[in-house]
Amino acid sequence: MSRLRIQSFSVSVDGYGAGPEQSLVNPLGIGAMALHEWALGTRTFRRMHGGDGGTTGVDDEFAARGFADIGAWILGRNMFGPVRGRWPDDAWRGWWGDNPPYHTPVFVLTHHARESIALEGGTIFHFVTDGIGAALERARQAAKGHDVRLGGGVATIRQYLRAGLVDELHLALAPIVLGRGEPLFADLDLPSLGFVRTEHVATPNAMHVVWQRQRSSDHKLDP
């Protein structure tokens, strides 16, 4: 079965996945661009946004891995854009312009129905109003055997993790503190959820750690 993966998710030393006061001007919250410094200079990130050059190496390999074998994405509504409540119109089409970096179907969680939006490069935004389980089911169908990537933000990731629906988690620990923002780990007990660390490697820009969730069929005592 296709797996649900969180990749390249950046967290500060004090556990924030986004800064305070997220807005149109500061979509990640104040100070939180620094969370992503490890990724911004990589070849993968630059190509994704139509540039060239960029670094290769461990940071770039992790960035690239996040796009390998992905057949669909799931995003929280606040990651799709700053609009809250009912959609006033169809003007907002995401942060990413006419050719977003997804190139797959993207399922956006929202309480407010809206028509799908097909953009250049294969990205289609679908709006899912019947919950995280339904979004995952639709994403899996759309992914046609490939994996599903859970993009964020923090609240969405916490929901899926606590529901036991995530198979792989890659965090990039940025060497900064934000002081305030959206905390990722509050009441989130990853060992109890079955996550086992499978990889860790540090670069000058981030400490990368990967955990895999043991499915119950993997437990020796629970055959």
Place this chain on the structure above:
Amino acid sequence: MSRLRIQSFSVSVDGYGAGPEQSLVNPLGIGAMALHEWALGTRTFRRMHGGDGGTTGVDDEFAARGFADIGAWILGRNMFGPVRGRWPDDAWRGWWGDNPPYHTPVFVLTHHARESIALEGGTIFHFVTDGIGAALERARQAAKGHDVRLGGGVATIRQYLRAGLVDELHLALAPIVLGRGEPLFADLDLPSLGFVRTEHVATPNAMHVVWQRQRSSDHKLDP
């Protein structure tokens, strides 16, 4: 003036400085020995406990720095031992045997008075019942111009940080999650407290980050 320094303080990716269920058998809490793996193999740690050998390099340099120019220590009572409430007798003399690794006066915060204990190698445990400010004052006097190291545990470190009394903070981020335990960062806004990152370097075992607190006299706008 001598500075108050937190050094080599290990924290998990999910922000715990100690594990759950601390006890005589698990003084650091369940699973939390893994927080300190980066330090356990270093030459500094081994020598400190009467061994030889051990690794050199970045992890060892950070471990060693924690003992350089230190004239006194401050510990929370729970770091001194598992006894809670009134001291039943004078039997408990710390976790560290007859020759503890401090070799300076050590000021232990407690609500319950007790006679000082002089041990081998220059360590003297003093018990301070009139609060963190008084403990710092006494430690500074005892340090005779050298710095004071704040050893822990989590609750004690949080108290001193929030009171604005810490000058330097070195955290070693261990590539593990504990899931439960004593959270270091809850409601702790290090940027607002004036901490500025001065150093960060990662090894295969930990991501080391150092912050210095800007004293008000350092602020350009506040001469």
